[in-house]
Amino acid sequence: MNSAAKWLACKESLCRDKTMAENQSALDTQQALVTSEDGLDIILGQWQAQGVTEDLVPMAVLGRIARLTKYMENAIALCHGEFGLGQGEFDVLATLRRSGEPYMLSPSQLYQSMMLSSGAMTSRLDRLENKGLIAREHSKEDRRAVHVSLTAEGKALIDAALPKHIQCQSALLAGVPSAEREILQQILKTWLAHFER
The missing domain is CATH 1.10.287 (Helix Hairpins)
Structure with missing residues (x-):
């Protein structure tokens, strides 16, 4: 074996050893996290x-x-x-936004979707309307019925806030190894279905 071949073989061996060491270090870190007390x-x-x-x-x-x-x-x-939204206000805007055009729902559809009491929902809607982010209007077919819709300002705000919200959620999952996230998601889905079926 010439010197170049020896050097290449040595380099590959070192890289392999380094990779194995890095993998072992990652496993040791994960094991330490699992076995450490909380x-x-x-x-x-x-x-x-x-x-x-x-x-x-x-x-x-x-x-x-x-x-x-x-x-x-x-x-x-x-x-x-960061977007001037208080507790639960993001959820109202997001629920309206994901409903699709014309981004309009009834208050009952909103609080059922978000598992809130009608009183709690009314309070959130009041705050959002005062900020100019939603509008409430009576149905033309039934004056007793009220519809809640996103204003242009509300849509612009939720469109700006959503990417940051998703980034925040991703950061919160940083402590869960990628390979285990789908397992965790399936466990939680099965558990939640027990209550919502």
Whole structure:
């Protein structure tokens, strides 16, 4: 084997070793994250120390979801705040926007879609109307019926805010390895279907 071939073989070996080392490092990091304690581990350990023998997996799952929800709500609120939108206001605009032209729904369609009470929805609509982002008008066919629609300003704002919202959601999932996201999505879909079927 000439010197050039030896050099190339050595280089390939070094690259292979480097790749293996990098892969092992990534696995070690992931394993450390999985095995490291979080706040729920401490709580569960305290209950076990007090003699609780029941299955604590449900407490662990629901407790972690509750804690994750707080982190997500805070991050999303900051994201929406950049566009002057308060809690839930983005959701109203987004629901109208994804309904397609003419971007108009009834209040009942809105609060059913968003799982809100009619009172909570009315409050959000009041705020958005005061900002000039939506308009409410009576139906020409039935004066008792009210339709909610996006204004031009409302459509422009939600179109500007949506990419940032998606980026924020992606950042919140940064701690979940890409290969496991679809698995997580399917687990959550199955669980949610249990309540919504």
